[in-house]
Amino acid sequence: MNVAFGSRLRAVLVQRTQPMQRLLHTTNIAHVGRNKRKVNFKACAIKNRKEHAEIYDEQDRAYDIETVGDWEYDDHHTYGHMLLDNVRDVRKYVRLMKFEHPTLAQHAKPFRAPSSGHILRFERSVTMGDKTQAQDRKVVLHVQVAKLGLKGPELHKFLLLVGSRYSPETDELKMSEDREVTSLLNKKRLADTLNQLIAEAKKKDDMFSDVALDFTYRKYKHKMAFPEEWLPKNKAKAEN
Template identity: 65%
Template sequence: MSSIITQHIRLGHTVRFVRDLHASSIQLVGRRKRLTRKELKASAMAARKEHSRIYEEEDQFFDMEEMTEWEYDDHHTFGHLLLDSVRDVRKYLRQIQFEHPTLAKHAKPFQLPPKQNILQFERSFTMGEKFLAQDRKAVLRVKVAQLGLKDLELRKFLLLAGVRYNPETDELKMSESRETTSLLNKKRLADTLVSLITEAKKKDDMFTDVPLEFSYHKYKPSPALPAEWVPKPKTTQS
C-alpha cells in the first residue's frame, strides 16, 4: 500500500514539474512577443533560473538519500528469474522425494506390444510448458503390407495415399496438427486411415486408368562400406 501511495506522489510531482516548465516557456515566448532585445534577454535569464530551480526541486524529491530504506531492497529482473529457476528445481526435488516412491508400487515391467498392433503413433511433450503448438502434432506410421489389401484395392489405396507412401520402405506416414490436443489429432489420423481403407475397398471405381508412379520419391542409395575401412578386432596377447 505504501508503494502505491509513493508512486502516486511521484506521478503528481512529475506532472506538476512538466506543468511548471510549460508555464515558464509560455511566459517567455507566448505572452511577451513585443519585448525589446534587453527585456527579452532578461526574461530568458529569469526563465533559465526558474527552470534550474524546478530541476533542483525535482532532484531533491528523487534523491535516494531522502527515500526510505525499504524502497530499494528488491531484486532486479535477472534476480527474479534466478529465483524462479530455483523454485522449479525445488518443485521437482520435492516430487522425487515424496511422490515418486509412492508411484513405484504401480510400476509394471515393459512388454512388447502384440503383433496385432500395427499402428505406430508419435507425439512430443515439452517438460515445464503447456499448450505449445508443436506438442499438438501427432504422426502415424504403418506398414502397408500389414493392412491386408490385395491387388486393385492396394493399388487404389496407394493412389489415395499419394506422397505419404514411401515405396522404398513400404511405409505410410501421415501427420496431423489441426486439433487442439495431440490425442484428438491421433484420433483424427486413425479415422483418416479407416476412411482410406474403406474407400479403397469400394468397387464402384478402382481408378484403373490412373497410372501409379513414385516419381516424387528420391531413392538414396547406401554404398557398401569398403572392407579395408572395417576395423579389425584386437587380438589379446597371452
C-alpha cells in the same frame, strides 16, 4: 491565369517546405541562427529524458499512493521475478522426486511387447518443464501398408490416395498431424484419417484402375553392393 496560379502555388510550397528542409539538414555540428551558434542535441536529449523521467516518477508515485498505499519500491525487478519462477519450478520437481517417485514402484508393471494386432506406431516429443511448445502436440503415425489387409485394386486406390506419404522402399506409410491443441487429439485425428482412407479405398464406385502409380517423387538411389572379391584379404586368398 493558370500560369499565375501555378507560380503562386509553387511559392507557397517552397515557403512551407523550407523550415522542414532546414530541420532535416540540421545536425549536432551544424550552425543554426544568425549568430552561428552550435547546438548540442545530445545534451538536449539527455535533459529532456531526465525531465520526462521525473514527471513519470511523480505520476507513478501518486498512482501507487492512491491504489497500493505507501510503497517503498523494495520489490524485485522483472528479471528477479523470472529467477524466482525458475527456482520454484526446480523445487517443484525436487518435491516430486522426494515424495512421489518412491510410491511409483507399486504401480510398476512388467514390459510386454506389442502383439501382432498392434500395427500402428505413434511418435511424439515432450519438452520437460514447458507445456507451451508447439512441437509437443505434433504426432507422427507409422504403419506397414502390407498389414492393412488391402490387396489388388483396393491397395492401388489406397496408394493413390496417400500419395507421397508412402515409401515404396520400406512399404511404410507416414503421416503427421499438429492442427489440434493436444497430442491426444492429434493422435485420434490420425487414426480417424487412416480409417477414412481405408474405407474410401474399399468403395467399389471408382477404383481408379486407369491411373498409374508414380513413385518418382522419392528419388531413391539404389546402393550397389561392394564386391567381396575386391577386398585385399579375399584377393590374397584367391591368388593362393
